[in-house]
Amino acid sequence: xSRKILLDKINVPGIKTYEVYRKEGGYASxxxxxxxxxxxxxxxEVKKSGLRGRGGAGFPAGMKWSFIDKKxxxxxxxxxxxxxxxxxxxxxxxxxxxxxHLLIEGMITSSFALxxxxxxxxxxxxxxxxxxxxxxxxxxxxxxxxLGKNILGTGYDLELYVHCGAxxxxxxxxxxxxESLEGKRGNxxxxxxxxxxxxxxxxxxxxxxxxxxxxxxxxxxxxxDEYAAIGIGRSTGTKLISASGHVKNPGVYEIELGLSVYxxxxxxxxxxxxxxxxxxxxxxxxxxxxxxxxADLIYKTANGEDRLxxxxxxxxxxxxxxxxxxxxxxxxxxxxxxxxxxxxxxxRFYHHESCGQCTPCREGTGWLExxxxxxxxxxxxxxxxxxxWSIQSKIEGNTICPLGDAASWPVAAAIRHFRDEFEYxxxxxxxxxxxxxFVEEPFAQxxxxxxKQTV
Amino acid sequence: MERTHxxxxxxxxxxxxxxxxxxxxHYPEDKRKSALLxxxxxxxxxxxxxxxxxxxxxxxxILHILPVEVYEVVTFYTMYNTKPVGKYMFxxxxxxxxxxxxxxxxxxxxxxxxxxxxxxxxxDGLFEVRGVECLGACGYAPMMxxxxxxxxxxxxxxxxxxxxxxxxxxxxxxxK
Numbered sequence: 001x002s003r004k005i006l007l008d009k010i011n012v013p014g015i016k017t018y019e020v021y022r023k024e025g026g027y028a029s030x031x032x033x034x035x036x037x038x039x040x041x042x043x044x045e046v047k048k049s050g051l052r053g054r055g056g057a058g059f060p061a062g063m064k065w066s067f068i069d070k071k072x073x074x075x076x077x078x079x080x081x082x083x084x085x086x087x088x089x090x091x092x093x094x095x096x097x098x099x100x101h102l103l104i105e106g107m108i109t110s111s112f113a114l115x116x117x118x119x120x121x122x123x124x125x126x127x128x129x130x131x132x133x134x135x136x137x138x139x140x141x142x143x144x145x146x147l148g149k150n151i152l153g154t155g156y157d158l159e160l161y162v163h164c165g166a167x168x169x170x171x172x173x174x175x176x177x178x179e180s181l182e183g184k185r186g187n188x189x190x191x192x193x194x195x196x197x198x199x200x201x202x203x204x205x206x207x208x209x210x211x212x213x214x215x216x217x218x219x220x221x222x223x224x225d226e227y228a229a230i231g232i233g234r235s236t237g238t239k240l241i242s243a244s245g246h247v248k249n250p251g252v253y254e255i256e257l258g259l260s261v262y263x264x265x266x267x268x269x270x271x272x273x274x275x276x277x278x279x280x281x282x283x284x285x286x287x288x289x290x291x292x293x294x295a296d297l298i299y300k301t302a303n304g305e306d307r308l309x310x311x312x313x314x315x316x317x318x319x320x321x322x323x324x325x326x327x328x329x330x331x332x333x334x335x336x337x338x339x340x341x342x343x344x345x346x347x348r349f350y351h352h353e354s355c356g357q358c359t360p361c362r363e364g365t366g367w368l369e370x371x372x373x374x375x376x377x378x379x380x381x382x383x384x385x386x387x388x389w390s391i392q393s394k395i396e397g398n399t400i401c402p403l404g405d406a407a408s409w410p411v412a413a414a415i416r417h418f419r420d421e422f423e424y425x426x427x428x429x430x431x432x433x434x435x436x437x438f439v440e441e442p443f444a445q446x447x448x449x450x451x452k453q454t455v
Numbered sequence: 456m457e458r459t460h461x462x463x464x465x466x467x468x469x470x471x472x473x474x475x476x477x478x479x480x481h482y483p484e485d486k487r488k489s490a491l492l493x494x495x496x497x498x499x500x501x502x503x504x505x506x507x508x509x510x511x512x513x514x515x516x517i518l519h520i521l522p523v524e525v526y527e528v529v530t531f532y533t534m535y536n537t538k539p540v541g542k543y544m545f546x547x548x549x550x551x552x553x554x555x556x557x558x559x560x561x562x563x564x565x566x567x568x569x570x571x572x573x574x575x576x577x578x579d580g581l582f583e584v585r586g587v588e589c590l591g592a593c594g595y596a597p598m599m600x601x602x603x604x605x606x607x608x609x610x611x612x613x614x615x616x617x618x619x620x621x622x623x624x625x626x627x628x629x630x631k
Binding site for chain 2 (some may be wrong): 023041083084086087088089090093118124125126127128132136142161163164165166167168169181182183184185187201242243244245246250251288329331333338341342344345350352353355435
């Protein structure tokens with residue numbers, strides 16, 4: 001059994017409630033931080049831990065904290081990003097739903113470290129029942145004296161509230177989230193200035209993912225060095241992985257970073273192998289935005305090394321032969337899945353979710369969707385594949401926020417690794433009429449048709 | 456966006472107003488506008504799940520902002536509806552991880568059963584089927600959102616049961 005930091009108490013009956021959570025040692029990090037440490041010492045521990053942002057980008061959390069502007073004298077804010085909307089990702093919801101006080105504790109300790117007196121949890125509007133769970137947890141924490149004025153007699157004040165979005169993926173981007181929290185459309189801001197200098201209401205603000213903040217109590221209780229001892233290299237600590245698709249046991253798992261992809265996929269402790277024992281065809285390891293990996297690059301890197309669940313190993317080989325750990329949205333595809341259909345589906349998602357601010361993304365995502373739709377529906381042309389490549393290359397890097405990149409990468413990777421499947425769609429439109437075409441006849445069985453024609 | 460002719464009875468009850476005021480109190484006094492998204496959710500839930508212009512204007516008045524500041528937000532976010540919708544809105548997640556588990560076939564089944572197309576409301580105004588983007592339940596697919604709650608691991612039988620429960624008024628949409 002591997003070590004659990006976030007979910008170690010998840011099976012304790014009643015852990016959702018304040019009483020049980022407290023009895024199990026909850027809120028100890030608040031006591032320790034406020035009574036025995038200075039805010040800067042807490043930041044220092046988080047820096048030492050090597051904890052990286054768990055929302056997808058993997059930016060070192062301690063470093064992000066150290067950028068917050070403490071000199072201006074303006075009020076500071078900590079905002080928790082609980083807008084989890086990356087397809088394949090449902091880990092934060094699990095944490096908030098089943099052990100809400102861990103997030104509240106993390107918010108209090110982290111706010112103290114940052115000197116924030118007014119903090120928010122921004123949760124996506126669809127998680128309305130989780131919103132209520134958090135509201136209740138906050139009320140319990142407040143009644144017990146962990147929030148409000150003069151907490152633990154230290155003179156430190158903190159108010160914490162939940163704020164809900166209303167169905168916009170883009171609000172997971174931190175500046176769009178801030179706009180949304182200000183009651184506006186979720187249009188990302190141009191950076192700089194970064195939120196650490198000018199964020200919520202132009203005040204210095206740190207935005208962190210749920211899982212990042214929930215890791216802070218353990219770090220404060222056990223020290224940054226101990227956290228850094230878990231994992232491999234710059235991938236320290238544990239990570240929540242949410243697995244979906246064609247596996248035996250989909251769900252949320254906490255793993256020690258450094259676990260091999262093979263073990264995660266096949267061990268009974270985790271995913272238990274493929275459902276219906278069908279062969280593995282592809283994997284999206286970190287949410288829909290990251291490049292899809294074909295079967296031969298999943299368990300081994302291009303160099304033949306074991307592929308590990310770490311930031312570095314999953315991106316080994318760059319985008320040519322690697323992918324990213326991203327948000328930990330682990331989507332598994334068997335041989336009945338259609339990569340073209342999957343890519344079209346993702347492009348529709350990004351087109352729908354583009355905020356419309358930057359032309360390359362607003363228009364480009366729509367083009368990607370339309371061209372992919374016609375290939376998937378038997379109306380594709382041979383030159384469409386190069387057209388897709390051209391469109392995605394013109395979106396990437398040309399937008400204010402990373403949504404444009406996120407829309408490009410899955411398309412580029414699908415063409416890079418599964419070009420023959422696109423060609424098959426274009427050349428044999430009569431064979432893909434049914435949307436479940438590969439369920440009846442997996443691509444592996446008809447692949448030779450494409451090769452023959454190419455020769 | 457053109458003005459709609461849909462009429463809506465506006466009823467800002469005491470309970471609703473006190474909840475709104477509570478939400479406003481979560482933000483600094485000069486930042487009332489920040490409460491806009493949560494307030495719109497509350498107001499919409501209390502008004503049959505949609506927002507008329509008159510209702511949006513009312514929200515603008517409460518938050519001391521211009522009506523257009525409400526309109527632009529309402530039209531940006533997918534969870535707000537600007538015209539009447541079915542009482543029980545079956546919002547199927549139709550993003551790829553869910554589709555791998557047969558969401559598309561299940562949506563077809565539901566539509567056929569209710570006699571509507573995706574995006575349509577049944578004649579009695581009771582049901583509506585929608586396809587929405589990732590709801591964050593990929594491991595529990597196929598699934599849908601119904602009111603404030605998720606219905607997961609769906610099957611044809613479970614859809615049948617849900618439809619019956621809705622008709623029998625056994626489904627709670629909001630937790631207030």
